[in-house]
Amino acid sequence: MKKLLATLALALIAPVMLAPAAMAETAQQSKMTTCNKDAAGKKGDERKAFMKECLSNKPAAPAAPVTQQDKMKSCNKDATGKKGDDRKAFMKECLKKDK
Structure with a gap:
């Protein structure tokens, strides 16, 4: 009788435990x-x-994060020809952006 109950319990519980793994x-x-x-x-x-x-x-490797130094180089290059407050404002906005 105990074996029957144990088997019955296992039969009812096993599908519930295996279902998420089978569905994933x-x-x-x-x-x-x-x-x-x-x-x-x-x-x-x-x-x-x-x-x-x-x-x-293979899945593509994630791109290396852009460092602050890389941003600074890029923004400096883009700011060529700007001077004074104009350059300052441009650099401030440029360095804020995620590249």
């Missing part, structure tokens, strides 16, 4: 979905080659 889409599945959408209209060897290339692509 992995990165590979997501990539496959995206590549399939992009391959629309391609057939045969062309599609096969496209899918191979698409699925093997």
